[in-house]
Amino acid sequence: MSYLAPGQLKHNEPMSQHVSWRAGGIAQRFYVPLNRDDLSRFVSQETQSDFHVIGLGSNLLVRDGGLTETIIQMHGALKEIQVVEQRPNELILEVEAGVPAPKIARWVAKLGYQGGEFLAGIPGTLGGALAMNAGCYGKETWQCVESVITMDDQGSFFERNNSEYEIGYRHVALKPPVGQRTVSRLHPTQEWFIAARLKFINDPLKKGQQLIKELLARRVATQPLGQPNAGSVFRNPPGGFAAQLIEKSGLKGVREGGAEVSYKHANFIVNVGGATAADIENLIYRVQQRVWEVCGISLTPEVRIIGNRLG
Ligand SMILES: Cc1cc2nc3c(=O)[nH]c(=O)nc-3n(C[C@H](O)[C@H](O)[C@H](O)COP(=O)(O)OP(=O)(O)OC[C@H]3O[C@@H](n4cnc5c(N)ncnc54)[C@H](O)[C@@H]3O)c2cc1C
Structure with missing residues (x-):
């Protein structure tokens, strides 16, 4: 970057x-x-x-x-990490939204606490991880969150407890005010994440740094990290894995321009050189269509698509 x-x-x-x-x-x-x-x-x-x-x-x-x-x-801008409380069995950090998630994982492990190792596998900021409820290996970002500081598009700050949010698989939404039924999905012009208080527990065996090493080694073995990508393109459908469905549909290696369904991990689309956003988006729709034809399952993109088409 x-x-x-x-x-x-x-x-x-x-x-x-x-x-x-x-x-x-x-x-x-x-x-x-x-x-x-x-x-x-x-x-x-x-x-x-x-x-x-x-x-x-x-x-x-x-x-x-x-x-x-x-x-x-936010990255490169809001980059502070502070220890708020450090007790024998509990660590509370206040982390700003622009801090890369892997840096939090390293901090927590170095201080001798556990529960942050999975953040080493998420190559985004804390703000992005909060917006996506990013997770891997059975753990999700909001499981560590005590409270957040947010800002609206008028520049006003708010302190919010995690109980004010509806949290799900790659889903975060502010709960509606009492008496209102609709839950509005949190989107960037509504409130942005500025910082969060994150809680971690004691790691008596001090194995956090070792777990991070193992997690990263697993990622190198299973993900096409040498080619530009955006991680998993589709959410896993209930009870299944998007990568398995894409592979079963014979889509590994399929290309649109410079975009290719990765051979190494079928739920990744890689830029093999000179891909346009249109190449990537067309490939996303092609994969969706083929998986629907072969498996009868409609895949939902996990990646966020923004901006205008050319022409
Ligand atoms: C190799 C690779 C592996 C990955 N593995 C995983 C994985 O295991 N699990 C997983 O969940 N994801 C994974 N991802 C996807 C990605 O890293 C996460 O979704 C990450 O949380 C996105 O963070 P970001 O800072 O890059 O957000 P961006 O991509 O910059 O933004 C993503 C969304 O979050 C919003 N957003 C960003 N910051 C804020 C903020 N401060 N306040 C409000 N909204 C904000 C943006 O508006 C956008 O809608 C992977 C990606 C790659 C490239």
Whole structure:
């Protein structure tokens, strides 16, 4: 990923430099805040603008026609980690949204606590992990969350308890106010994650660092990490695995332009060189259609697709 100096507003920024697929269009306005207060000031002054917050772009497809809203990049900006409480059997950290998830995993293990190892396998920011309820190896981000600090698009901060959210598999939504029935899915112009208090428990055998090593080795063995990708493209359907269905449908190695269904992990689409966002999106739809024809199951994308199509 490339980094810009904090507090800087850039124009016509290529989003391919900020997403792990290394493809996609341009953001007309791209802002990396200096800190929380700078972000609050910036959004409160930008009365005409729509915003979209991103972290490390590891779950994001930006269409080739680019973005007219202002992109706010948390990574490289909100990067503080603080120990709030450290007791023999409990550790509470306050972590800002731009901190990479693997860094949290390393901190927790180094301090001698457990429960954060899985974060080593998620190559995004804490903010992205909160928005996606990212998880792996049986653990999900919100299982560690005590409370969060959020901000709305007027620049106001809120402190929220985890009980205020509806949490599910790759799903997070603010619960509706009492008396209202609809649950609105949290989306970036509603409230953004600024920081979270995360809780971890004692690790008497001090095996966290070893578990992280093993987890990363498993990832290297099973995922095409040498080629630009965005992790699992589809959510696993209830009781099944998207990768198995894609493989069963004979789709490994299938290509659209520079996008290919990975041979190493069928639920990954890799950029084999020069893929456009349209190549990737077309391949996503082709996979969906074929899996439906062969298996009768409708796969739902896990990756977020934003921006305008060309033309
Ligand atoms: C090799 C690889 C392996 C992966 N493995 C896993 C895995 O095992 N499990 C898993 O769950 N995911 C996995 N992913 C996907 C991805 O890393 C996660 O979804 C991650 O949490 C996304 O974080 P990010 O910072 O990159 O978010 P982005 O891709 O930048 O954004 C993703 C979404 O989150 C929103 N968002 C980002 N930051 C904030 C914020 N501060 N406040 C509100 N909304 C925000 C964005 O608007 C967007 O809608 C993998 C990806 C790769 C490339």
